[in-house]
Amino acid sequence: MHLHHTDPALTDIIPPTAPRPGGRSGPLRIGLGGPVGAGKTATVAALCRRLRDTLSIAVVTNDIYTREDAEALLRQAVLPPERITAVETGACPHTAIRDDISANLEAVEDLQERIGDLDLVLIESGGDNLTATFSKGLIDHQIFLIDVAGGDDIPRKGGPGVTTADLLVINKTDLAPHVGADLSAMERDARAARGSLPVVLTCLKDQHGIEPVADWVCRRLADLTAARS
The missing domain is CATH 3.40.50.300 (P-loop containing nucleotide triphosphate hydrolases)
Incomplete structure (x- = not known):
């Protein structure tokens, strides 16, 4: 099963926020990267x-x-x-x-x-x-997005974006039946490549599709706030 926003295991596998370079203050900065069309x-x-x-x-x-x-x-x-x-x-x-x-x-x-x-x-x-x-x-943290239409072999191909980003998002899960992608294999391969780093599967067409990503962002902000207190 992929992680939902209600999954209590999410807090167990996300490492605490690392110190900011140079003691930088200001807002939490999150980068989003990924191939063209990943969402x-x-x-x-x-x-x-x-x-x-x-x-x-x-x-x-x-x-x-x-x-x-x-x-x-x-x-x-x-x-x-x-x-x-x-x-x-x-x-x-x-x-x-x-x-x-x-x-x-x-x-x-x-x-x-x-x-x-x-x-x-x-x-x-x-x-x-x-x-x-x-x-x-x-x-402070990087989210890397790939999409199902890019091929279910993408997690096996690896690369720093897939293997080291703080959060990997496998997006557009609704397309899997139309492109012949195996979601279970994608999730399994992604977890094998990333170890304890979190993976979420998303479909932004769903009413609550962004929730796993939003919850992860809020937890990173809570980490930063706690580190400053």
Whole structure:
């Protein structure tokens, strides 16, 4: 069985928050990465809708040459416009989230100056491959998304995104019957590749499909709050 938001085992397998680089203060920063079409923007939108009434949230999106993802979030009105900003990387998406993070750091700083107190900043990478990871100088935790339509062999292929992200999301489970994907095999292979690191299966079309991810985010925020107290 994959983990639901009511699964008590979730707290047992998620390690406590590590110290922030350089004692960094400010909002919790969570990076979302994954291949093109995995559902990163849809997940960001769903998280904003789920958490915006209780948390102060802002979003930074990354695209190579456009503001496409930010504009999609603006059209959906998931947050007020001043809480969404875009970075045009001009190069492979992982460059701006791992190698030269200055543009993303500046975007986060601008949001903090403009809005004031923030609880959570979601930083969405442009679509990348299975090697995409975020610099720990930019984010506190990474969520990596893959989708069922990408093939049920993706967890076996591994890569740092799949094996080391703080949370792996196997998305679009509703497509499994249509693409011949074996969800049980995907979950089994993902858990084998990740050891104790958590895996959740999601379908954002379901009314409560975002809950496992939202609960994980809230627990990370609770960890950070406890560490500061």
